Structures are given as C-alpha cells and as structure tokens.
Amino acid sequence: MGADLNVAAWEPGCHIFGDGCGFEAPGTELFNPTPWVDFGLAGAAGVTKYYVLAALSVVVVLAFWYFTTRRAKVVPGRAQGTAELLVGFLRDQVTRTTMGKEGDKFLPLMVTLFLFIFTMNVMGLIPIPGFQVPVTTSLAFPAVLALFVYILWNVIGIRRHGAVGHIKARLVPSGVPAWILPVVVPIEALSNFIIRPATHMIRLFAVMFAGHLLLALFAAAGFYMFNPMSPMGPVLGAVSVGYSAIALIGFLVFTVFELFIMAVQAYVFVLLSSIYIGEAIEGAH
Amino acid sequence: MKNGHPSAKKDSQEPSTANGTTLISYLLGGLAFWGGIGWVVDWALGFSGLFLPIGLGVGLVGSIYLIYIQHVRS
Numbered sequence: 207m208g209a210d211l212n213v214a215a216w217e218p219g220c221h222i223f224g225d226g227c228g229f230e231a232p233g234t235e236l237f238n239p240t241p242w243v244d245f246g247l248a249g250a251a252g253v254t255k256y257y258v259l260a261a262l263s264v265v266v267v268l269a270f271w272y273f274t275t276r277r278a279k280v281v282p283g284r285a286q287g288t289a290e291l292l293v294g295f296l297r298d299q300v301t302r303t304t305m306g307k308e309g310d311k312f313l314p315l316m317v318t319l320f321l322f323i324f325t326m327n328v329m330g331l332i333p334i335p336g337f338q339v340p341v342t343t344s345l346a347f348p349a350v351l352a353l354f355v356y357i358l359w360n361v362i363g364i365r366r367h368g369a370v371g372h373i374k375a376r377l378v379p380s381g382v383p384a385w386i387l388p389v390v391v392p393i394e395a396l397s398n399f400i401i402r403p404a405t406h407m408i409r410l411f412a413v414m415f416a417g418h419l420l421l422a423l424f425a426a427a428g429f430y431m432f433n434p435m436s437p438m439g440p441v442l443g444a445v446s447v448g449y450s451a452i453a454l455i456g457f458l459v460f461t462v463f464e465l466f467i468m469a470v471q472a473y474v475f476v477l478l479s480s481i482y483i484g485e486a487i488e489g490a491h
Numbered sequence: 492m493k494n495g496h497p498s499a500k501k502d503s504q505e506p507s508t509a510n511g512t513t514l515i516s517y518l519l520g521g522l523a524f525w526g527g528i529g530w531v532v533d534w535a536l537g538f539s540g541l542f543l544p545i546g547l548g549v550g551l552v553g554s555i556y557l558i559y560i561q562h563v564r565s
Contacts, residue, residue, distance in 0.1 A: 222540050353507030389525075389553040397557075405512060410525075478512060 219437060222449065223442040230432045232422040237343050237415065254346045255337045255437035263341060265324040270321065290473045293317055300477050305484035319351065323410070327468035330418050331461060340414045340468070345407070348475075352407035355479040363486035369488060375489045400483075410475050418465045428453035513560055521554030522547055 220227040241252030251257075274289035282290055296317050301309030326347060330340030341347050363372035376398045377391050432450035436443040529546020531541065 288533075356530060379557060381564075382560060386553075386556065390557050392524045393517060393521045393550065393553050393557060396524045397516040401516040401519050401523075402512065405516060409512075 215296045220430065221436070222431045222446050223433050223436040223438045225437070228424055229350065232419065232426050234423055236339065236419070251344070251346070253340060256341055259337060259339070260326065260340045260347065263322060263329065266325050267318070267321050292321070295464070296320060296476065300473075300480045304477070304480040308481065308487060309484065312480065316476050316480055319479060320472050323351065323475055324472035327414055327472060330414065330421070330468070331465060332480060340418055342410050342414045342471075343418055345411050348407040348410040350396070351405050351410075351475070353407065355482060356403040359482045359486045360488070362483055363489075366487060367489045370487070371489065405477070406478055406482075410471050413467060413471050417467055419458075421460055421464060424453055426455060426459035513561070517557050517561075518551070519552045521550035521552075521557070523550070525550030525553065 212416040219228075221356045222229070239254040241254045241255070243253035245252050271289070274476055277283075279288055293313065297310065297313050301313050302311040305312065323342065326341035328340075330338060332338065346477070349416060360372070363375070366372070367375060377392065377394045378387065379394065428450050431446055433454055436446055510534075525546040526543060527546070529542040529544070529549075532542040532546070
C-alpha cells in the first residue's frame, strides 16, 4: 500500500507495545488526494492520481484489444482466444440473456464497459507507489458511466417507441386497475428515473470504496503491530510479530477476494446496463 | 413476453441481480415519494408525525404491489 496511507500509524516508532502511541485507522483521506494541478473551479478535483489512472486504464484497454486482435485468425491463438473468451462470455451471459439476438449490436459497448471498469478497479491492486487506488472509488467515474447508460436507455426507448411511448412504458405498469395508478405512477417515476440510475452508480462506487478501505486497514494494522524490538521485552516483541503475520495473512486473503469482487462488480454493472437497455427496446412491461 | 416481440428470443432465465435492484428501487421510491408527501402535508397543516406514517404506509403498500405486479404475477 506504501505511500497511499498517510496515517499516524505509519509514522516511525508508532507500533504496538511501543511508547504508548495509539493506532489510527486509515480513513477517507485515502480517496481525497491533493491535486497536482488545481483548476480553481468549485467542485472540480483538478488533476489527481485518479486522472492519471483513468488515462492509464484507457491505454491498457486499447493495448489489450490491439495485442489480442492485430493478427486475428480463424483458428485463434492464445491471446486472441482470451479476447474471444471474454466476448463470448459477455454475449452468452449478458447481452443474449437480456436482449436476445438484438443484444449483439450492443455487445461491443458492453465488452468495452466491462474491460474498462475492471481495469479501473484493478488499479487498486497494482502497487505503483502513490498511485494504488481503484479509479472507481472516486464517485465521478461510476457516475459518468451510469449517466451514459441512462442517456442511452432514454435515447433507445424514445427512438423505438417515441417520447410518449417510452415514458408511458416506464410509468404505467400493464395490468393495473386505473384507480391504483395515482399511487404507483409516482413510485415508478421516482424508481425508474432517479433511484435506479443512482443505485447503478453507487453500487460500483461503494463496493470498491469499502474493499480498498479494508485492504488499507489490514496493511496499516500489519505495520502497526510489527514491533520485534519492543521496549517491553522480547516476548512481547515476538507476540507483535505473530500479530503482524495474522494481519498480513488477512491482507493477502482479502487481496485475492478483492480481485474477485472487482471482476464481479464490473460484470454486475454491465449486466444492469444491458437489462436497462433491453427494457428500453422491449417497451411496455 | 409476447410472441413476435424482440424479447421473445431471450433466454428464459431472468437475471436475479436485476430483480434485486428493481425491488430496492421500488421500495425506496415508494417510501421516499409518499413518505415525502406525508411529511409535507404534516408541515403544511401543522401536524407532527400524523401524515408521515400514513404516507410511508401508502408508499410501502404501493411498492409491494408494484413488485407483485412486475415480478411475481408475471
């Protein structure tokens, strides 16, 4: 985790069985880096590590597709096979299950979204000193992606069914008696047009945020509890090493688990996007 | 799912994640909208905690009804 953690527990001499200096858990300061370039605009974060990591993610995604498809053959090699496996998985598990054959034209979008989100998430596990954080732990990035899907959902719905048809399909559930409509139409409006896109964005952000904080906590605790030269004697020094080892094991286990979560969250984001777009194509529900 | 509709070609299994998200959206939407209406009515008429619970109840019932209509009955 290295330079990522700017907490008191990391300061020299601040260890368990030491001179009484307590442990301070890593907090939200991890996710609020000081900008290198500040535009001076209210609400703008400026150029931070998030900015750099997002640009790096774009390069990684482009490089992945360049190197896996530049010599595409009918019988795929290992690299092309990996790319085809990803595309095939998302086609069979996401677009076909939610949109049928019609989903195939949205497959490039879904594959790109998945790989981009996954790459941004994985930036939290790549130990580049001072840069190790999932890009999606900044709410702006999931927000823009969710906003893009939301706009697309509306555009497709309006193009397929007209503005009135799209809005009616989203607000008026079929098979409901007219006298109940005044109760359920506002719920449908709030649910479909505001809460659903908000949860789409917050789900990705919150899970990555919590996961990174947990990893940071294990790393900081491992460092704090490592004090073999304890002034309280060699026994407590040995105990502190044992404590630290437990924290390190926890860190490693959760790192593997976090990698899994990063893939799952990218998949869930794409699955939900696909379901929403499929719903817009379908019209009335 | 009507015949001839694009969705007719879909696989039969509905992803449960979507249902979960939709259910939460309905529940939050119902409680927020009708609870909000109840709160505003309380505030406008000078009551304290009379219409807010009524609104929350209406919202909850409406949400559960929508969930039933969209995901159980269909």
